[in-house]
Amino acid sequence: MATDDSDTRLDALLRSAYDDVADVVASRLDVAHSRTELLAALRSARFDDRECVPSVDNPQAQALLRLFDQVGRDLREIDGWLQERLMDTRSRDLLRNAGDQVSRLFQGIARRTLGGPDAFDLLARARRLARTLDGTLRKTVFVRADQRGQLDFEPMERLEDVMRELGRAEPLLLKLYADDGTPTAIGVLV
């Protein structure tokens, strides 16, 4: 095949230009650092919907908002842990689903737009999802521990906090809706 000399010269110039760019990247890129930044960005992309606790006049409602805010923080911590390790999608789906229930509880109580039955239904779903996540995560963590010879308790402990906090929410909800004069809430519990 005939090759024009200008083609050869252009190829050499382009090759050199490509290599120069590759050299710049090689000299500046720290893959480990870049990957850490990527993971941090992934996490912050999920955390930017962070809620703050509004001030309300009902002490039960205030306590519940603080509690659900804390649950939200704990779930986000666990989510970060899962994301850092790119755990199976089922665990993350469960966690997000539980987070959605808690977020709806938070918003509904803060705005006083949530009826008693709905509130207890959301809480029951959040607790169920947290328990399922606990079972799923426990298996994964112990399998990983077998493979690595060490156990990472942090997400499990954090999830236990979540279940404890959701448990503490139930009597507060009961009192809140009793105070509000919505006896149907009590009916749901019986």
Added chain:
Amino acid sequence: MLETAQGADFTHFYRENVGRLIAHVMRLGSPYEEAADVVQEAFIAALPQWDAIANKKAWLRTVCTRLHARYGRGRRRQIASDEVDSPLCDRSAEQVEYRDMQRRVREAIARLPRAQREVMAWDPEESTVAEIAAALGTTVAAVKTNRSRARARLKAELGLKEGDRDGD
């Protein structure tokens, strides 16, 4: 850290390709920092659907190309000449001439029409024409045409005369 099968695949791919992708975006005209941001954003977009992406290399380059265009809107194209150029000190006359030619090459690439520049950003040693066409959502013929036109334009801009043959 990333011990799941998906995580291992992602980590391996990331380590193997992050540098190449940044270089690709720089060849499109982004300075290093912007190219690194573009690549990071593309990986963030890829992660939730990682298993579903059949050709990850092409997919990421496609997303990077789009993001580069978005980042670049409203600013003049550049090929990061100041980043690629080494300091002026300790250069021989030959090195100065070589660097000057390199700068001219980068600037000539930066002035190419977008379709031609996107084709020329692909390192021919890393990708086939068919892969480039698939990633850019165009045909093999269109890639060849754009490459041919780009080369003709670069030769003209760089003063490379056609005519002399060095092989049959």
